[in-house]
Amino acid sequence: MSISKKKPDTYYESIIKNGFSRRDFMKFTAFMAAYLGYETSAIGQISEALKTTPRLPIIWEHYQECTCCSESFIRTDHPIVADIILDKVSLDYTLTLMAASGHQAEAAKKATMEKYKGEYILCVEGSVPMGEDGIYCCVAGKTALQQLQEAAAGAKAIIAWGSCASSGCVQSAKPNPTNATPIHKIITDKPIIRVPGCPPIGEVMAGVIVHVIAFGKLPELDRQGRPKAFYAKRVHDSCYRRPYFDAGLFVEEFDDEAAKKGHCLYKVGCKGPVTYNSCGSIKWNNGVSYPIQSGHGCFGCSEDNFWDNGPIYERLTNVPGFGIEANADKVGMVAAGVVAGAAAGHAIASTMSKRKEHKERVDSGKDVEKQVD
Amino acid sequence: MTTISHEYKRVFVWEVPVRIFHWVNFLALFALIATGILIGNPPALMSGAEATNQYWFGINRFIHFAAGYIFTLNLVYRVFWSFMGNKYANWKVFFPFSKKRRKNMGHVLKSDILLQNPKNSDFSNISVGHNAVASFSYLVFFILVLAQIATGFALYADNATWWFPKLFAWVVPLFGGDALVRLVHHILMWFVIIFSIVHVYLVFYHDWLEGRGEVSSMFGGFKFVRKERVDTKKDLND
Ligand code: HEM
Ligand code: SF4
Numbered sequence: 199m200s201i202s203k204k205k206p207d208t209y210y211e212s213i214i215k216n217g218f219s220r221r222d223f224m225k226f227t228a229f230m231a232a233y234l235g236y237e238t239s240a241i242g243q244i245s246e247a248l249k250t251t252p253r254l255p256i257i258w259e260h261y262q263e264c265t266c267c268s269e270s271f272i273r274t275d276h277p278i279v280a281d282i283i284l285d286k287v288s289l290d291y292t293l294t295l296m297a298a299s300g301h302q303a304e305a306a307k308k309a310t311m312e313k314y315k316g317e318y319i320l321c322v323e324g325s326v327p328m329g330e331d332g333i334y335c336c337v338a339g340k341t342a343l344q345q346l347q348e349a350a351a352g353a354k355a356i357i358a359w360g361s362c363a364s365s366g367c368v369q370s371a372k373p374n375p376t377n378a379t380p381i382h383k384i385i386t387d388k389p390i391i392r393v394p395g396c397p398p399i400g401e402v403m404a405g406v407i408v409h410v411i412a413f414g415k416l417p418e419l420d421r422q423g424r425p426k427a428f429y430a431k432r433v434h435d436s437c438y439r440r441p442y443f444d445a446g447l448f449v450e451e452f453d454d455e456a457a458k459k460g461h462c463l464y465k466v467g468c469k470g471p472v473t474y475n476s477c478g479s480i481k482w483n484n485g486v487s488y489p490i491q492s493g494h495g496c497f498g499c500s501e502d503n504f505w506d507n508g509p510i511y512e513r514l515t516n517v518p519g520f521g522i523e524a525n526a527d528k529v530g531m532v533a534a535g536v537v538a539g540a541a542a543g544h545a546i547a548s549t550m551s552k553r554k555e556h557k558e559r560v561d562s563g564k565d566v567e568k569q570v571d
Numbered sequence: 572m573t574t575i576s577h578e579y580k581r582v583f584v585w586e587v588p589v590r591i592f593h594w595v596n597f598l599a600l601f602a603l604i605a606t607g608i609l610i611g612n613p614p615a616l617m618s619g620a621e622a623t624n625q626y627w628f629g630i631n632r633f634i635h636f637a638a639g640y641i642f643t644l645n646l647v648y649r650v651f652w653s654f655m656g657n658k659y660a661n662w663k664v665f666f667p668f669s670k671k672r673r674k675n676m677g678h679v680l681k682s683d684i685l686l687q688n689p690k691n692s693d694f695s696n697i698s699v700g701h702n703a704v705a706s707f708s709y710l711v712f713f714i715l716v717l718a719q720i721a722t723g724f725a726l727y728a729d730n731a732t733w734w735f736p737k738l739f740a741w742v743v744p745l746f747g748g749d750a751l752v753r754l755v756h757h758i759l760m761w762f763v764i765i766f767s768i769v770h771v772y773l774v775f776y777h778d779w780l781e782g783r784g785e786v787s788s789m790f791g792g793f794k795f796v797r798k799e800r801v802d803t804k805k806d807l808n809d
């Protein structure tokens with residue numbers, strides 16, 4: 199931990215001090231610029247920024263989560279991300295990765311919060327339980343809520359890692375026993391970047407961090423507070439199986455011929471058409487593959503409340519309030535049938551109820567019939 | 572037994588723009604529902620074929636979106652016409668809350684829906700354009716399809732470059748994500764289908780009972796009213 203230093207090193211200085219070459223550094227900036235979707239001219243800008251700006255202190259909190267976000271991050275395919283940005287340079291506090299523990303760790307966090315008030319970035323992994331005064335998740339004797347409020351007070355910006363911090367994820371699935379709550383519903387006076395996914399792709403996380411430290415401001419966000427560079431497109435719209443979708447060639451069951459041929463997984467519940475993420479283009483595990491490429495439909499893991507968005511292996515979502523088996527079409531067909539039946543009943547009833555009125559018209563019509571030739 | 576054969580006069584009710592609207596609306600809705608059902612649950616056609624030369628699902632979706640645009644523009648055109656057209660096409664007709672129209676609503680509910688035979692069911696109660704219950708149902712239908720348009724274009728917006736679909740981009744955050752928007756879009760379709768069943772049935776019912784050309788009015792534009800009504804100027808629809 200480097201908080202004792204008077205003037206912190208710049209990123210470049212720390213990178214070189216840690217044994218990387220300038221060439222490594224330049225490769226890294228080119229790599230980041232590409233992920234962020236910038237032109238090549240931005241490479242210079244990013245490397246310039248990393249050379250001149252002193253490192254931004256980062257406090258990384260863990261609340262109700264499984265640490266899959268950290269796991270994903272440290273597997274980013276460029277070593278500088280894991281070694282430098284995360285491990286040696288910037289993280290002033292993270293329970294999972296720091297060497298210190300217990301009181302020492304808490305002291306380090308406190309020191310950073312005081313020394314860099316208004317400057318540090320707060321990264322949050324996990325949701326905050328609000329039920330029972332938050333006793334479901336306590337760190338260092340305080341509830342997650344207290345920890346979050348304290349850490350957020352002096353933060354420059356907050357990054358909500360993963361679906362837990364940005365929408366609640368599995369802990370907040372119905373019936374949400376701990377009243378797990380995402381960060382933006384608790385902290386409303388700080389800029390928040392939501393980086394959903396279970397976990398988010400490591401390169402996406404690195405891209406967000408590098409953007410913040412290199413440019414000193416948040417990346418461009420969409421309406422839901424997600425960085426546009428990574429969440430502007432549906433998985434479906436960058437999926438390599440898309441030609442099968444457009445051709446109407448679908449897998450019906452996971453062991454059928456179509457599945458072997460790699461047809462579209464739409465009908466076995468793929469949520470790609472309703473999920474915004476970069477899986478189709480950046481992929482996972484250093485670009486090796488992603489769920490659809492491995493034969494499994496998209497889970498929709500980066501969408502709000504994806505655990506409650508209906509069955510995973512079926513196309514049509516259940517209609518809330520109509521039991522487990524009722525999907526929208528079944529309910530609709532029954533309702534349409536009932537209405538058609540009611541119309542038929544009405545038709546029969548009206549031939550009886552209106553018979554006098556109708557007969558009058560028929561009779562007068564027949565009268566006229568006689569009068570014409 | 573001889574019955575009195577009433578004399579009838581021909582009224583021009585539905586102007587050409589109204590009739591065009593009606594049938595474009597019908598065709599577009601038909602296409603939207605047919606292609607929408609296929610989008611929601613595509614059948615396993617030609618599953619053995621190669622993808623290279625096929626695009627039927629893409630075409631199906633294209634028809635859905637094209638029909639969606641036509642449907643929306645047609646509706647805009649009808650709203651415009653409700654300020655230009657005759658009294659039966661006027662926007663005021665769709666807000667049947669005046670005393671007269673409320674009375675007509677009561678009459679229709681009693682006589683046509685509950686099939687009672689009120690004593691004084693005289694000719695003045697029969698509406699010339701929409702009856703009050705029908706026009707109210709069109710108001711509900713209008714709101715329903717506005718929601719359908721909003722959810723449809725919200726799903727469409729992400730891949731669009733034009734500003735018009737983007738106008739609806741705010742709908743997605745409102746529902747928290749595409750998944751719920753799609754479900755709502757799908758469920759609303761069933762309300763549209765149910766509306767259509769009731770609508771078509773009641774048109775036939777009125778034609779059958781009243782014999783004033785209810786069905787053909789949407790083709791030729793005319794309905795018939797009793798001569799006395801024209802003479803006594805007892806009219807509900809002004
Ligand atoms: C009232 C008329 C409409 C009906 C009955 C209708 C019906 C449907 C249905 C049943 C689906 C499948 C939903 C699902 O199960 O996921 C669908 C999808 C869709 N509809 Fe409509 N729709 C209508 C109007 C519109 C309009 C006006 C638009 C605007 C362009 C639109 C755009 C879409 C889009 C973008 C999808 C998703 C298709 C995909 O991504 O594959 N719809 N519609
Ligand atoms: S597999 Fe999923 S994401 Fe890919 S084209 Fe099919 S539905 Fe879309």
Ligand code: SF4
Binds near residue numbers: 395396490
């Ligand atoms: S394919 Fe879907 S479920 Fe899988 S990681 Fe990407 S967004 Fe999440």
